[in-house]
Amino acid sequence: MKRKIAKSLLAVAFTMGMSMFAYNATASEKASHPHWAYDGEHGPAHWGHMSEEFAACSQGKTQSPIDISGASEEDTADIAFSYKPSKLNILNNGHTVQVNYDKGSSIKVDGVDFQLVQFHFHTPSEHTVGGKSFGQELHLVHKNDKGELAVVGVLIEKGKENAAYKKIWSNLPRKADEKKEVNAEINAEELLPKTRAAFRYTGSLTTPPCSEGVNWIVLKSPIQMSAKQIDSIQKIMHRNNRPVQPIQGRKVTSDTVSH
Ligand SMILES: [Zn+2]
Numbered sequence: 001m002k003r004k005i006a007k008s009l010l011a012v013a014f015t016m017g018m019s020m021f022a023y024n025a026t027a028s029e030k031a032s033h034p035h036w037a038y039d040g041e042h043g044p045a046h047w048g049h050m051s052e053e054f055a056a057c058s059q060g061k062t063q064s065p066i067d068i069s070g071a072s073e074e075d076t077a078d079i080a081f082s083y084k085p086s087k088l089n090i091l092n093n094g095h096t097v098q099v100n101y102d103k104g105s106s107i108k109v110d111g112v113d114f115q116l117v118q119f120h121f122h123t124p125s126e127h128t129v130g131g132k133s134f135g136q137e138l139h140l141v142h143k144n145d146k147g148e149l150a151v152v153g154v155l156i157e158k159g160k161e162n163a164a165y166k167k168i169w170s171n172l173p174r175k176a177d178e179k180k181e182v183n184a185e186i187n188a189e190e191l192l193p194k195t196r197a198a199f200r201y202t203g204s205l206t207t208p209p210c211s212e213g214v215n216w217i218v219l220k221s222p223i224q225m226s227a228k229q230i231d232s233i234q235k236i237m238h239r240n241n242r243p244v245q246p247i248q249g250r251k252v253t254s255d256t257v258s259h
Contacts, residue, residue: 036095036208044242047208057210063245064203064216065126071199071254078255079152079198079217080108083116083189087181088167094176095207096120096240097233099168105188107142107150109215114142114150116188122241123234125155126206127218129199134222135230137241139206140188149205150215154192159224164190169229174236193221197255206242220254 034050036042042050048058057063086102098120105116118141125134136156143149171180199218204210 033208038095038238038240038242047210050208054208054210056204056212057208060204060210060212061248062202062204062212062250063210064206064214065128065242065244066201066203066247066250066252067128067131067244068199068201068218068252069130071252073256074253076198076200076253076255077110078196081189081192081196082106082108083187085185085187088171088184088186090168090171090173090180090182092173092176092178092236096122096237097168097172099186101188107152107217109150109217112144114144114148114215117141117143119188119191121233121237122206123230123237123239124241126241126244127153127155128244129155135227136225136233138191140191148213148215149211150217152192152198153216153218155218155222156225156230157222158227158230161226161229162224165225165229169232172233172236191223193219193223195219195221197221199252199254201250201252203245203250 034054036047036050036054038044044057047054048056083105084102086105089100091098091100098118100118101116103115106113107116108114120139120141122137122139123135125137127137128134134155135158138154138156140152140154141149142151167182167184167186171182173180197220199220201216202212203214203216204212205214
């Protein structure tokens with residue numbers, strides 16, 4: 001049945017002429033999001049040219065991730081975390097494994113509340129510190145009432161097995177667009193390091209459309225995960241980290257004290 005429809009559509013396209021067919025393909029690509037990836041012709045170096053919508057990926061001046069080095073030490077106000085447990089809804093969106101978070105959890109950044117929307121993983125890490133890469137990076141994505149974003153990055157180094165991640169790891173959706181609604185709760189609070197001092201800077205989404213104006217909060221203390229844990233997600237997602245972007249004179253602060 002599907003083959004018949006495809007054949008008749010192709011026949012129509014040929015009748016209308018190949019230019020019309022090509023035009024239709026472009027229009028539908030623009031309507032949906034163009035396909036992007038982490039390597040080859042759809043890889044990070046090409047994102048900015050794939051669609052007007054993705055222009056910031058190549059033309060932006062405040063892109064993420066960055067190599068964090070030469071941060072200026074400042075006693076910035078601590079980020080106040082108020083996370084509550086959420087139902088465990090895991091999604092493989094073809095680019096990352098993402099956990100969509102229930103409403104009611106937030107962080108306070110310089111007096112502004114940002115609600116936790118979702119968290120997801122990049123393997124290896126996207127941010128590097130003094131040129132050092134980590135095994136993995138967790139991104140907790142928060143949004144405020146104005147639609148502005150604050151992303152908390154947690155660097156993950158190879159080490160001891162991390163029990164807090166077991167519920168997610170034993171339910172990883174293996175195929176793109178696969179969802180797992182697990183009959184369990186997860187508390188994002190348990191996924192963070194104990195010390196919450198942070199590097200802070202203004203950057204962008206690290207995936208298309210690479211939108212800027214993102215408040216980045218990269219926690220200075222890495223957490224640990226076993227090599228086996230890191231490998232098991234990398235087997236599913238493969239390498240999914242954008243290379244570091246030019247800092248372009250941006251200021252990065254390093255919190256000197258965690259209260
Ligand atoms: Zn991310």
